[in-house]
Amino acid sequence: MFGEAKKLHLIEEILKIEDAQLLAEVEHVIAKAKLYKVGRRSFASFSNLWTEEEIDELEKIIAEGCEQINPDDWK
Numbered sequence: 655m656f657g658e659a660k661k662l663h664l665i666e667e668i669l670k671i672e673d674a675q676l677l678a679e680v681e682h683v684i685a686k687a688k689l690y691k692v693g694r695r696s697f698a699s700f701s702n703l704w705t706e707e708e709i710d711e712l713e714k715i716i717a718e719g720c721e722q723i724n725p726d727d728w729k
Contacts, residue, residue: 671677704712
């Protein structure tokens with residue numbers, strides 16, 4: 655609900671604008687924002703972003719840090 659209240663506040667502020675130049679700038683910002691729509695991406699779209707070396711390094715870090723069992727932690 656916070657987002658909706660913020661939107662309403664912005665609308666109220668825009669309605670108060672009397673300067674045509676400022677209103678044009680606000681319109682430009684809104685139009686520009688529409689160019690960069692963020693949509694859902696499939697997991698497959700992230701493939702081939704890392705090199706083989708980066709993948710190997712990440713797997714090594716996970717194996718060293720996450721796959722170790724310390725029996726004293728259960729006491």
